[in-house]
Amino acid sequence: xxxxxKFRIGKSKAFQWLTTALAFACILPLFAILFFIIKAxxxxxxxxxxxxxxxxxxETGGGIANALLGTFIIIVVAALIAIPIGILxxxxxSENKKSRLAYWSRMCVxxxxxxxxIVVGIVAYFWLVKPLGGFSALSGSVALAxxxxxxxxxxxxxxxxxxxxxxxxxxxxxGMPFHRVILKVIIPCGISGILSGVMLSVARVAGETAPxxxxxxxxxxxxANVTKPMQSxxxxxxxxxxxxxNDWHDLAWGASLILLVFxxxxxxxxxxxxxxxxxxx
Amino acid sequence: xxxxxxxAVDYNAYFGDNHVVKNVNIDIPRNHVIAVMGPSGCGxxxxxxxxxxxxxxxxxATAKGQILLNNEDVMQMHPxxxxxxxxxxxxxxxxxxxxSIYDNVIAGYKLNGVRLPKAEKDKIVEESLTRVALWKExxxxxxxxxTFLSGGQQQRLCIARAVAMQPxxxxxxxxxxxxxxxxTSTVEELFHELKKNYTLIIVTHNMQQAARVSxxxxxxxxxxxxxxxxxxxxxxxxxxxxxxxxxxxxxx
Numbered sequence: 318x319x320x321x322x323k324f325r326i327g328k329s330k331a332f333q334w335l336t337t338a339l340a341f342a343c344i345l346p347l348f349a350i351l352f353f354i355i356k357a358x359x360x361x362x363x364x365x366x367x368x369x370x371x372x373x374x375x376e377t378g379g380g381i382a383n384a385l386l387g388t389f390i391i392i393v394v395a396a397l398i399a400i401p402i403g404i405l406x407x408x409x410x411s412e413n414k415k416s417r418l419a420y421w422s423r424m425c426v427x428x429x430x431x432x433x434x435i436v437v438g439i440v441a442y443f444w445l446v447k448p449l450g451g452f453s454a455l456s457g458s459v460a461l462a463x464x465x466x467x468x469x470x471x472x473x474x475x476x477x478x479x480x481x482x483x484x485x486x487x488x489x490x491x492g493m494p495f496h497r498v499i500l501k502v503i504i505p506c507g508i509s510g511i512l513s514g515v516m517l518s519v520a521r522v523a524g525e526t527a528p529x530x531x532x533x534x535x536x537x538x539x540x541a542n543v544t545k546p547m548q549s550x551x552x553x554x555x556x557x558x559x560x561x562x563n564d565w566h567d568l569a570w571g572a573s574l575i576l577l578v579f580x581x582x583x584x585x586x587x588x589x590x591x592x593x594x595x596x597x598x
Numbered sequence: 599x600x601x602x603x604x605x606a607v608d609y610n611a612y613f614g615d616n617h618v619v620k621n622v623n624i625d626i627p628r629n630h631v632i633a634v635m636g637p638s639g640c641g642x643x644x645x646x647x648x649x650x651x652x653x654x655x656x657x658x659a660t661a662k663g664q665i666l667l668n669n670e671d672v673m674q675m676h677p678x679x680x681x682x683x684x685x686x687x688x689x690x691x692x693x694x695x696x697x698s699i700y701d702n703v704i705a706g707y708k709l710n711g712v713r714l715p716k717a718e719k720d721k722i723v724e725e726s727l728t729r730v731a732l733w734k735e736x737x738x739x740x741x742x743x744x745t746f747l748s749g750g751q752q753q754r755l756c757i758a759r760a761v762a763m764q765p766x767x768x769x770x771x772x773x774x775x776x777x778x779x780x781x782t783s784t785v786e787e788l789f790h791e792l793k794k795n796y797t798l799i800i801v802t803h804n805m806q807q808a809a810r811v812s813x814x815x816x817x818x819x820x821x822x823x824x825x826x827x828x829x830x831x832x833x834x835x836x837x838x839x840x841x842x843x844x845x846x847x848x849x850x
Contacts, residue, residue: 415657483692487756489655490688491706491763492681503710505696596695597745 351577358574361567370539371553374562379573383539387454387547388576391521391533394458394543400515401466406466407473407511408499414478423474430467432511437463438528446532454540454547457533461525465518472514476507481598509594513587520583526551550576603628603797604649604767609663611644611653618644620821621663624724626767626814631789631798633812633829635805637849641821646769646801649679650684667767682706685760686769690776691752693744693759700740700764702755706763726762727794730788750781757788761796768792770800774807786811805845809833817841 365380372379406422414477441460446452484506487496504511522528529535534546535556552573558566604626617639626632647653648661651672665672672680691750693702694709701708703723714722727733732754736747744755749774753773760768774782788810789798801842802808808815809829817840818828825841827834834843843849 335808386732481692483688484694486612486652486688487692487759488709490650490652490681490686491709491759492678493706493709494678497709497711502694502696506694508696597743598695 337585354570354574354577357570358572361571362574365447366545366568366571371537371557371568372564374564377564379492379554379564379568379588381550381568381575383536383548384550384553384572385575386539386541387536388523388549388551390541390543391454391457391461391529391547391549392523393466395461395522395523396515396519398458398462399469399518402462403466403510403518404468404473404504407470408477408503410470410474411477412499426467426470429463430471434464434525435525435527435530438531440529442531447543451455452534454533454545456541457529457547457549458543459533460528461522463524464522465527468518468521469511471513473511475509475538476510477503479510480506484598506596506598509591509596512594513591514536516583516587517532517592520580520587523583524551550579601628602626603668604799605666605669606645606649606662607664607666609648609661609665611641611648611661612659613644613656614658615752617822619648619661622823624816624823626797626799628797629795630813631793631811633808633809633815634799634801634818635803635815635844636818637844638803638826640818642803642818643728644802644814645818646771646799649767649769649799650686651680652686683765684767684769685763686767687753687756687760687771687773689772691749691756692832693747693752693755694756695743695745697744698741699736699744699747699755702744703758704760705759709764718836718846722762726758727755729761729792731784731791732758748781750777750784753777753781753785754837755789757785757792761792765796767797767799770798772801772803774802775804782807807835817844 364379367380367385368382369378369380372385406426410423412417424527437460441456441463445456445459449456480503484502485498488502493501529549529552533549533552535552536546536548540547550572554569554576557572558565558569602625605792606622606624609619609622610617622645634646636642644653649665649672652678653661661673662808663673667680667683672684694705697705700723703726704714704719707714707719707722724733724737727736728772732751733828735751736755741748744752747755757773771799774785777785786807789800793813794797800808800812814827815832817824817832817836817838819840825836825838827837832841833845836845
């Protein structure tokens with residue numbers, strides 16, 4: 318009896334150790350990535366790097382100002398498109414849990430989330446780039462907005478579902494019309510969850526390359542015109558890292574580090590904001 | 599003779615095919631406290647929510663008949679007007695968690711987009727909170743969130759929020775069932791004060807409460823209004839057997 322009990326205790330211990338070890342192992346990839354990117358990129362980053370555009374092949378130096386500005390503009394425009402649509406769609410889904418439209422809409426949103434980003438890029442190409450007659454930052458923003466939508470919609474829906482009905486009743490009983498109940502009570506009470514969905518969706522698309530390949534296309538010069546091609550960080554990394562020039566590789570490493578830091582900061586601040594802005598029910 | 603403020607005429611309410619309130623006729627006199635009591639599922643809450651058109655917010659809910667407020671049929675009015683004239687307090691205190699105590703009191707104005715001068719807002723807040731005997735307790739923490747208060751204080755805050763809109767009628771849906779005994783008695787004392795200015799309809803399944811606070815009592819059973827009379831008569835000499843059985847605790 319003793320030996321079999323000991324064996325079982327041993328198995329139990331081993332299993333506990335296994336879960337602990339694997340939990341630890343999951344931390345490693347992120348730190349490995351951080352380590353390599355920081356090691357390769359940190360030396361490339363300086364003021365010059367941030368405020369200059371890339372130099373032609375053969376000249377040393379140059380920076381990624383065009384990609385920084387481009388990424389900023391493309392993401393802001395994408396967010397301006399995706400946030401209102403996403404939040405209002407999420408409001409509908411949480412208000413009409415059982416309607417047929419909500420059922421199909423929810424299903425489509427889930428499928429949309431699984432659509433490969435390259436496909437989204439191709440669709441944006443046929444919808445916008447071809448009819449408008451050229452690559453543009455705007456078409457890139459639309460592609461990214463499509464990718465942001467599912468995250469914003471589902472996080473809004475899930476957040477609002479958790480709010481108690483009594484809150485809505487309190488508002489209706491004061492004679493408030495539906496739109497004010499939603500805009501002044503429901504959304505402000507769920508703001509931390511909605512905001513975290515928005516920020517996560519930005520973090521998610523900030524590094525997307527594929528949807529931008531045939532839309533924003535890239536641009537070696539500084540441009541703030543959304544109807545023209547525009548550079549962005551992931552595009553720059555993709556193009557320069559696959560080029561045969563060492564100078565360009567350096568730019569790609571530096572850009573990778575900046576993109577990584579941006580996404581990290583976004584994720585961490587999402588956590589902080591969610592905590593800080595949480596409305597105590 | 600006392601004047602009638604709310605009158606239900608052949609009022610029926612349904613959830614889908616489920617007939618919850620059956621042919622209710624009742625006259626509610628101005629500046630009185632009316633208790634509506636009855637066992638769980640008797641339709642008393644549904645009736646109450648019919649009075650300010652909250653009933654129809656529930657999917658599948660429908661209603662027939664008339665509810666007259668000062669001889670005007672609320673079923674024909676826009677629900678928003680109805681709810682501005684008939685305030686409501688719920689079972690669980692539900693202050694807006696994103697607003698301060700101050701803003702909670704004037705929520706009916708603020709959230710409806712009505713702009714008032716600061717002095718007037720201050721006046722409404724002080725008056726409303728004084729009416730619900732909360733002013734002294736919170737006057738130094740008006741900018742704190744409403745949810746910082748205790749349950750009983752929150753419920754009084756919710757009453758102040760309804761009072762601030764200067765309605766004619768106040769509906770209470772089991773207003774003390776989530777409160778401790780001390781908070782309950784504070785809220786009950788309020789009813790006597792509030793009836794000077796408003797007409798109060800209080801749903802309760804606590805008979806002692808009905809007896810303590812109300813001038814008239816309505817007894818609902820299985821969706822019907824079984825008996826409606828002066829509270830004293832009702833509790834000493836009920837006319838209907840079912841009322842007698844309920845009051846003596848033979849069923850609940």
